[in-house]
Amino acid sequence: MSTxxxxxxxxxxxxxxxxxxxxxxxxxxxxxxxxxxxxxxxxITPDLERASLVLWELRLPRILLAAAAGANLALGGLLxxxxxxxxxxxPYLLGLSSGGALGAVLALxxxxxxxxxxxxxxxxxxxxxxxxxxxRRIAADLPSLLLVGVALGALAQAFTTxxxxxxxxxxLRSILFWLMGSFAGRGWPEVWLLLPAALCGSCLIFLLHRxxxxxxxxxxGAHHLGVRVMWLQGGGIALAAILAALTVATCGTIGFVGLMxxxxxxxxxxxxxxxxxxASVLIGVILTVGSDLAARTILAGTELPVGIVTxxxxxxxxxxxxxxKR
Amino acid sequence: xxxxxxxxxxxxAGYDGSDVLHQxxxxxxxxxxxxxxxxxxxxxxxxxxxxxxxxxxxxxxxEIGGDPLTSLSAAERARRCAVQPQTEAPAFDYTVExxxxxxxxxxxxxxxxxxxxxxxxxxxxxAEADLISLAQRSVCSLSTGEWQxxxxxxxxxxxxxxxxxxxxxxxxxxxxxxxxxxxxxxxxRDQNRAVLCVSHDLNLAAEFCDRLMILSEGKIRVLGPPExxxxxxxxxxxxxxxxxxxxxxxxxxxxxTVFAP
Numbered sequence: 001m002s003t004x005x006x007x008x009x010x011x012x013x014x015x016x017x018x019x020x021x022x023x024x025x026x027x028x029x030x031x032x033x034x035x036x037x038x039x040x041x042x043x044i045t046p047d048l049e050r051a052s053l054v055l056w057e058l059r060l061p062r063i064l065l066a067a068a069a070g071a072n073l074a075l076g077g078l079l080x081x082x083x084x085x086x087x088x089x090x091p092y093l094l095g096l097s098s099g100g101a102l103g104a105v106l107a108l109x110x111x112x113x114x115x116x117x118x119x120x121x122x123x124x125x126x127x128x129x130x131x132x133x134x135x136r137r138i139a140a141d142l143p144s145l146l147l148v149g150v151a152l153g154a155l156a157q158a159f160t161t162x163x164x165x166x167x168x169x170x171x172l173r174s175i176l177f178w179l180m181g182s183f184a185g186r187g188w189p190e191v192w193l194l195l196p197a198a199l200c201g202s203c204l205i206f207l208l209h210r211x212x213x214x215x216x217x218x219x220x221g222a223h224h225l226g227v228r229v230m231w232l233q234g235g236g237i238a239l240a241a242i243l244a245a246l247t248v249a250t251c252g253t254i255g256f257v258g259l260m261x262x263x264x265x266x267x268x269x270x271x272x273x274x275x276x277x278x279a280s281v282l283i284g285v286i287l288t289v290g291s292d293l294a295a296r297t298i299l300a301g302t303e304l305p306v307g308i309v310t311x312x313x314x315x316x317x318x319x320x321x322x323x324x325k326r
Numbered sequence: 327x328x329x330x331x332x333x334x335x336x337x338x339a340g341y342d343g344s345d346v347l348h349q350x351x352x353x354x355x356x357x358x359x360x361x362x363x364x365x366x367x368x369x370x371x372x373x374x375x376x377x378x379x380x381x382x383x384x385x386x387x388x389e390i391g392g393d394p395l396t397s398l399s400a401a402e403r404a405r406r407c408a409v410q411p412q413t414e415a416p417a418f419d420y421t422v423e424x425x426x427x428x429x430x431x432x433x434x435x436x437x438x439x440x441x442x443x444x445x446x447x448x449x450x451x452x453a454e455a456d457l458i459s460l461a462q463r464s465v466c467s468l469s470t471g472e473w474q475x476x477x478x479x480x481x482x483x484x485x486x487x488x489x490x491x492x493x494x495x496x497x498x499x500x501x502x503x504x505x506x507x508x509x510x511x512x513x514x515r516d517q518n519r520a521v522l523c524v525s526h527d528l529n530l531a532a533e534f535c536d537r538l539m540i541l542s543e544g545k546i547r548v549l550g551p552p553e554x555x556x557x558x559x560x561x562x563x564x565x566x567x568x569x570x571x572x573x574x575x576x577x578x579x580x581x582x583t584v585f586a587p
Binding site: 085086087207208210211213214216217218219220221223224225226227228266270271272 | 378379380399400401402403404405407408409411414416417418419420421424425428429431432434436437465477480481484
């Protein structure tokens, strides 16, 4: 099967999943004529009012947010894996997400600045420290640099936990739920923040697909083929930090998607980024929208944090990967 | 052609405050094969880094195709000068063909799809490095020697007038060592490329190069035709090996070395 055909199949699967996720939930919108009626803008009949409210104010923003988060996480993972020449790199491992979470919790604790800005500052601070340590070294010792990220992430997590303990019990529960990752209770403002970021990020990264190929295959080789390695590494880490921070600020921390999506994409369409970028984005969308669908339907009447679902999925995925490699 | 492809003037370069290269001066003409030999740690790889902008020069100047290296954009440098780096294990499953096709990167706009000429250059380079049968294999599944030939093929497919190679035959079997040297000779003769090849194989280097440079402690010890450059006294001293003797190839008359323990 050609790569183009595989990508088309992936697009189809994504669209089917999104439509399913829109239709399915506590308030079923399954009835197709009704759904079409609802999607048409303009005056609606009173009996459709409740369904319309569910669709426009709850379901759609939630699914678009999940899709954007999935795309962002997948893009961050793919970018960092190429930069660090390591298929295990991703925003969580590198501490970018933990930095974002620390920033966000700090903002919630003090109430001094907006959560988004504070999360951005946290992620970018970690990215800056990692880049400063890797400065001036094209064939830099990448595994050590990755470990620096792991260490900084652990530190950020420790601070976050210390901060959380200072909240009163009522706030504590909601903060913990938020930290575990969730798309519930968000609205259009979050969507308008995350969706443009995902679209711009995708375009920007796709523009650089061949330099990323070269970088993934060796820093010195990339330099000799005209890639400005320091710029691409620095810019790439900064972009991954921004995407991770926006995702954490709006949806909390959702693990493993950034690791799973690029892996699956490379398996499906091959390693070259011209194909694996769109495939990663689509698989990221499938993973988050699917996990969210599972999170809000598995237990009737109550909702799981989506991070728990992706965590469980990630565990199964990597055990399967290990089994296959043996 | 009287303009030198590569002109190196009194360069000094090194790492962390100490110089590895001292006052290196030489020129490389189009159509010429220059072999660089020397003991481990004599500065051969550092020289390649200095020539390609991976290492900032302390002093001196490198000119590529008549223009200072520092004045060239990264893409323009890559169009003028291709490099085969030492082997660095690949981390992702690209096929050999996808890898070699990336050699056309400096000639293409960011989003431009691969053109017919890129595919032609790729197929030709694959054939020249004896990789046709491995074209669809993953680069992660290759042996060290096969991977080294893949790196060479990408540098050849880059179609640059200058070709710099860092020990291109270090991991190859005798048959492929020979065919790679034949290829380098042919690239210089037929396509007028300037080839600089770092090597530890004194015999093959002497057999196929026009000039030979012996690097020792970061300085050029000898630079000249192999018949002049390979003298027993210099070799024994530079390599700290009194058993090293110079002979001549009974078939070609070119100089070579043997050990007399």
